[in-house]
Amino acid sequence: MPDITSLPSHPPEADSGPDAIPCHPLGVKPSGNALLAATHSLRDAIGAFQRLPDDLILLSLEVLDGASLLQIGQTCKAFYAFTRAEELWKALFVRSPRESFTWRGTWRSTYLNLPASKVPMIDCSQLFSDALYRPFNCAHVALEPYVTKIPARNQITRLPDMSLDEFHTNWTDRPFILTEPVKAWPVYKNWTVGTLLARHGQTQFRAEAVDWTLRTYGDYMADNADESPLYLFDRAFVSKMGLSVGPPKDTPDAAYWPPPCFAEDLFSVLGEDRPDRQWLIIGPERSGSKFHKDPNATSAWNAVLRGPKYWIMFPPSGKQPPPPGVFVSEDQSEVTSPLSIAEWLLGFHAEARRTPGCVEGICGEGEILHVPSGWWHLVVNLEPSIAITQNFIPRAHLTSALDFLTNKPDQISGFRKDVEDPAQRFVSRMRESYPDLLDQAQEELQKKAEGKKRKWEDIVHGKPDDPNEQSAEGGFSFGFGDDGSDVEVP
Template sequence: MPDITTLPIYPPAQDGDHGDEAIPSHPLGVKPSGNALLASWSLRSAIGSFQLLPDDLILLLLEELDAPSLLRIGRTCKAFYAFTRAEELWKALFVGSPPATFTWRGSWRSTYLNLPASKVPMVDCSHLYSDALYRPFNCAHIVLDPYVTKIPARNQIPRLSDLSPGEFHEKWADTPFVLTEPVKSWPVYKDWTVGTLLGRYGQGTFRAEAVDWPLRTYGDYMADNADESPLYLFDCGFVSKMGLAVGAPESTPNAAYWPPACFAEDLFSVVGSDRPDHQWLIVGPERSGSKFHKDPNATSAWNAVIRGPKYWIMFPSGDKRPPPPGVYVSDDQSEVTSPLSIAEWLLNFHAEARRTAGCMEGICGEGEILHVPSGWWHLVVNLEASIAITQNFIPRAHLGAALDFLSNKADQVSGFRKNVVNPYEKFISGMRETYPELLEQALEELQKKAEGKKRKWDDIVHGKAEGETEEQNAGGFSFGFGDDSDVEVP
């Protein structure tokens, strides 16, 4: 990932295209590195030989220390106090060894050390100039509105009231879109707020990234945090934890919600209880969300907003398409590298992304549901405190993609229980029993694609140009591998 541009001289403000609201002062007075150019002295000189190291390296070294060591180093000088106050250090300590009982106190450091606000000293570090320390604070306070408004007409995600299954399969399975009506008939849409969830399920434990917290504790976190990347509740077991009935209301008494008709067909259902995780409750504060990713196992997805609007920016993928700006992918696409946070990506790459071919953007509001086609890159950020339900599924249009992924990227398959030894064979067996014709069609299409790729490779290996006959090519140049065997090329 390229280096992030040095932040502007303090106090920074967004440029003319991104609003005029200035970022507030850092709580310790730390300023961006650029301010050192005009400073007569710096607190950094007090750290001795450590001043020879880049700030990012100092933070990496501090990651190796336990809490007592961080506290001792922080008492040596103001500069080290500021470095040891970095929230990511204390978040890592908390996640690695969470206290048996705790009260959220507004920051990871205060929570880990059980410090009330009155016991947290506010040391004046206004002569410390560090992008590494200032950047997370800057990112935690950027104004989102300039990035999510004035969406170019060419980028706007289509909005429809509803779709029939036939319309979806014939025209819309490969395109993102927002449906504005189906969710509004769900009982959970009419009933759920952050307050009602906390009242009913506050003592229940839910998964929020790397921690399992009572919902009440997560509610305290939502109401009072200043994280660059706020913790995101993303729980795949919520249906059973909350005792919800899910299914079409005509067949499921007291149904809490159900997929819209156009998403009702889900071919992954053929594996029954062995299917991978596919339903999630998503709850998060403003600025929380998901960095660029594709949904697992080549599935499509729908994401229904119950409370709080979400901004989406999306890109199609393919063999000849690069990933979104600022996103770097390994050759087998198993590893994705991108900026540390959504805010950092918005600051550095959003303008370029908006100009990139294929970019689609939109806001999915309360009572609306967004379709994510298989293979599409997407970044999502909550514009307010949000509640959503999402579900992954395989429509018939993307059966081939799912089969290809399960078969050829077995090391990247996720969500299955450990007792499912061969997900591909499990899926094939279920499809053969329930949808044999669809399965045969998809397998034939995959075979044709594989043969087409092999023919192209053979043409390259043997030097045959497009449209050239065998006789014309007889004396041409070719290269091989030293024998006459067919070589399978990945």
């Protein structure tokens, strides 16, 4: 086989037409196409590796360094295609980040510092592999069919504005979109990708597992073909950008401020010890967040400054399973959503749209969406997007937050390492600032605990239809020893 750097740098011919499925740059096809293929498969040349499924071959390649991937890629066309998988090179890049580099359109080209003219495009059109074709196909799935024609019953409520009293009375447990408050923010009027690049192009921001300058991330936004594009999600943007945040009457040079209905945040009693709460979010089309709940049982608002976002949400429920395609451990400490957003749309969106409780909507530029505590949500950017989000605890969800902080200490997140026992610290500060609210929430927690205990006792001992009768069977119990005594499970 000739040296790969000497081969022509052009993709195979692609089908034309507005609705044509784009051709993989190497010509790789889905596995099913092999059934009608008249010629051999390139996979025949990989020797003993033919015994392994494609996913396992890719998994095996993950242990190699860049030089080894290049060497294996020169052995045959099939391995060239396997070693071009972008996730392999992305993992290498993330494991060994560089302070200075040029984004070159793909993770492989960036890691190897190869300009486009030096990247050969070998014809691998006789390779049939779902594992290689699927990421490319998902990166080109049209979003429009999934975010339009939302059933009326699923529509997220849209309102111009809302007072704090209205929020507390009717809306703390319901998603909604406000169309007016954000339009008064200076950042809404002044921020675009271009203006941010001009002012903060050399500032480093967190984008998932890497810290890049905004200029580099802008290059990535403009030219990438990732199935799940890298998402800039920075918690320190206020200090990095020198912003003032707060109500205009108290902060004359404020860049933005929460709408009045979201102004109360009981986590504020912690002052500088509070967990992370505000993030700048920037991402290209198709970037977004897979299904999750917000941390520490908080609620959140998400304000869109540029580029609309599609949201699909489900209410918390102990009786219903999580959203289709999402798997949760028994204690809900681990959430597994193994599919990319595009894969989930392809495989589960139709089922999700029919699921009771599902709500959907598009939050456009200058609009802000409320995410109630405990709600599942998936978000995808329909265009290049800039947004600001903030988590908060309204009084209606103080009980949930106390329950989470007290009973799930291993799942608490966002606090500095030097903040010891955040649950007790929060209770102590609430006792100082809002004793009545704290007493009410703790009383609700006590009732909840007693209700669980009664329910367990009903299960263990059996609950007779007539409260005046004792069950002859006595429910069920666990017996130990030979004395016939029953020992209750605590």
